[in-house]
Amino acid sequence: MSDLVVVITNLPDQASAERLAENLIERRLAACVNILAPCSSIYRWQGTTEHASEIPLLIKTTRDRYPAVEEAIVALHPYELPEIVAVPAILGLGAYLDWVAGEVASPS
Numbered sequence: 001m002s003d004l005v006v007v008i009t010n011l012p013d014q015a016s017a018e019r020l021a022e023n024l025i026e027r028r029l030a031a032c033v034n035i036l037a038p039c040s041s042i043y044r045w046q047g048t049t050e051h052a053s054e055i056p057l058l059i060k061t062t063r064d065r066y067p068a069v070e071e072a073i074v075a076l077h078p079y080e081l082p083e084i085v086a087v088p089a090i091l092g093l094g095a096y097l098d099w100v101a102g103e104v105a106s107p108s
Contacts (some may be wrong), residue, residue, distance in 0.1 A: 002097050003062045004089040007069055009082055010041065010054035017055040020076050024059060029069045031103035034058040063088070065104045 007030075011017040014035070021033035036056040043050055061069050066086055073084050089097070 002089045002092050003064065004092060004097050004100050005061055005063055005066055005086040006089060007057075007059040007061060007066065007073075008085045008087065009057050009059070009073055009077070010039075011057065012052070012054060012078060014055055016076075016078055017057055020073065021057060021059075023076060024061075024069065024072060027068075027072065028104055028106075029065055029072055030059045030061045031100040032060045060100050061104050062101055065106075 009020075011020060017035050021030075021035055024030040024033055034057065036058065038053050038055055041050075041052045041054045043052075059069060063086075070084055073082055
């Protein structure tokens, strides 16, 4: 089993998506962040059905770095309650998994 997790979150616009992605990379909390094309989201919030255009992010990190990634997202995200979901990678190309682990390793 791999230590890699893919953290999913959505931002309201391109600028905030890029700010969060760059912050995570600069702080070595993520090895790679994919900023995807805008999508339409429909969800219930405080009893009302909402429609929004959002920018999905796929954040590649490790299970050990997840708490710091979550903390950074909460601190930088403009939403009151951001979506933050971590999906474990059960398999992957060994060299890629090693690269991710090396990029997010805490300085010794």
